[in-house]
Amino acid sequence: MTRPNPSADPLALLSLLAAGGSSAVRRTLLEQHGDAASALAAGVSAWTAAGLSPQQIARLRAPPDQAAWAAMGWPADTHQRLIAWLDQAGHHLIEWASPDYPALLRRAPNPPLALFVAGEPGLLWHPAVAVVGSRSPTPGGRDNAADFARALARTGLAVVSGLAAGIDAAAHQAALAAAGLTVAVLGTGPDLAYPRRHGELLARIAAHGAVVSEYPPGTAARAEHFPSRNRILAGLSLGTLVIEAAERSGALITARLSAECGREVFAVPGSIHNPLARGCHRLIREGAGLVESASEVAAALAPLAAELADGLRRRLGAPIKPGHAAVTDGGQDGSSPVSGAVEPPDFADPDYQSLWNALGHDPTGMDQLVERTGLTTAELSSMLLVMELEGRVAALHGRYFRNR
Numbered sequence: 001m002t003r004p005n006p007s008a009d010p011l012a013l014l015s016l017l018a019a020g021g022s023s024a025v026r027r028t029l030l031e032q033h034g035d036a037a038s039a040l041a042a043g044v045s046a047w048t049a050a051g052l053s054p055q056q057i058a059r060l061r062a063p064p065d066q067a068a069w070a071a072m073g074w075p076a077d078t079h080q081r082l083i084a085w086l087d088q089a090g091h092h093l094i095e096w097a098s099p100d101y102p103a104l105l106r107r108a109p110n111p112p113l114a115l116f117v118a119g120e121p122g123l124l125w126h127p128a129v130a131v132v133g134s135r136s137p138t139p140g141g142r143d144n145a146a147d148f149a150r151a152l153a154r155t156g157l158a159v160v161s162g163l164a165a166g167i168d169a170a171a172h173q174a175a176l177a178a179a180g181l182t183v184a185v186l187g188t189g190p191d192l193a194y195p196r197r198h199g200e201l202l203a204r205i206a207a208h209g210a211v212v213s214e215y216p217p218g219t220a221a222r223a224e225h226f227p228s229r230n231r232i233l234a235g236l237s238l239g240t241l242v243i244e245a246a247e248r249s250g251a252l253i254t255a256r257l258s259a260e261c262g263r264e265v266f267a268v269p270g271s272i273h274n275p276l277a278r279g280c281h282r283l284i285r286e287g288a289g290l291v292e293s294a295s296e297v298a299a300a301l302a303p304l305a306a307e308l309a310d311g312l313r314r315r316l317g318a319p320i321k322p323g324h325a326a327v328t329d330g331g332q333d334g335s336s337p338v339s340g341a342v343e344p345p346d347f348a349d350p351d352y353q354s355l356w357n358a359l360g361h362d363p364t365g366m367d368q369l370v371e372r373t374g375l376t377t378a379e380l381s382s383m384l385l386v387m388e389l390e391g392r393v394a395a396l397h398g399r400y401f402r403n404r
Helices: 010-018 023-033 036-041 044-050 054-061 066-071 078-086 121-125 139-154 167-177 196-208 225-236 250-260 275-285 294-315 350-358 366-373 377-389
Strands: 091-095 114-119 128-132 158-161 182-185 210-213 239-242 264-267 393-396 399-402
Touching (some): 023 044, 114 121, 121 210, 121 377, 158 167, 250 275, 264 294
Parallel strands (some): 128 239, 182 210
Antiparallel strands (some): 091 114
16 A cells, blocks of 8 residues: 655645545545645635535635634644644555545544644555543453453454553553554544553554544644544544443443444353443443454454455556466475466566465564565464465464465
C-alpha cells in the first residue's frame, strides 16, 4: 500500500473540520473536489450546491483563528502544531477523499472527515478485532483480555482498542508482547495519551503499530470525545469483543456501534455475582456471540476477513497474477517431489516475489521476514493475508510458511 502523503494544505483541512455541522455534506464536498484545499477554493456556490448550511458557509468564509480552534476544543496554535507534527517521521494525515482512507471505516455510519495517524497507516486496512471492557476490571477480566488479545494477535488479526485503563491497556500490551499488530484509537490528539501514565504505551504502539485520532495534535481529552471515539473503534474492526462491562459503560456503546455497522459482537460471560459481567450477559441476551476462546472469534470473522482481503487486493492493484496453483509439498528434506512438481510462482509485484523468496517450508517469524525483505510489518501482514487466502501461505502461532 502506498504511504499517505501529508495534506498539501493542512490549514484548509482544519478549516473544513472547524466548520462543524453535518459531516455528510462536507464529505460530499471533499468527494466532489478531491481534497480540502480544492474544496475551499471552489467557493460559495460549490459549497451551497454540496448542501452546506449558511452557518457552515459563514465559518468557511471567515479566516480560521484562535477563536475557531478554541470553539472546537483545540489548542490556540493548532495549525502550527499540526505542521510540526506532520514534519516528524511516521506521522500521516488521511483525508476522506484519499484512496488510503480505510475501507471498513468508510462503510461505517458517520465516518470522520480525516484521520491523524502516528505509525503505520496500512494497519488501518488490516483485519482487526476491537477488544474493549471495563476501566477497572477484576484480575480475572484483565487476564482474559490479555489471553484473548494474545491469541487473536497470533492468528494474524490486529487488536484495536482505546488506550484506556483496564481492559484496553491489557489488550494492547498483550498484542505487543505477542509481536502482533495493535491499533490505538484516541479521544485526544494523536500525540497525547489518556490517561497520561499510558504515554510509554502510546509510544510503543506508534512505533510497532498505529495510533489514530480524528482530532488534531494537541487536542486534550474531553468527555464528549470518547463516545465519538468509539464509533471509529467499531468502524475499523470486523467485530467487537467485550471482556467485562457494567450495564452502563462505554464498552456497550462500542458494541452497539459495532452492531450498527453490521459487524459482529462477541461477549465473554462471567459470574452472575460479578457486576462487571452484567453488561456482557445483557449483550448475549440481545444476540451477541457468547465466546470462550479466541479461536471462536477468529472463526466467526474469517468470512469477513476474506471480504476485506478482496478490497485490499484491489487497493494494492491486484499484484498477484491469477491462475497460479499453490506450491505443492516437497519431500521431507524440502526438495521438490519427483512427480507433479510446479514451478515457483512468478509474481507481478517485486515485493510479493521478495516475500515469497523469504518464506520457506519451516515457519518463519514476522521479525525475520521484515529483516529479509526490508518491508514493514503492516505491509507484510497485508500481503501475507492475501497470499494465505490464495492458498499459498499458511500460518501457525504467528509464524508463516509456504503452504504444503
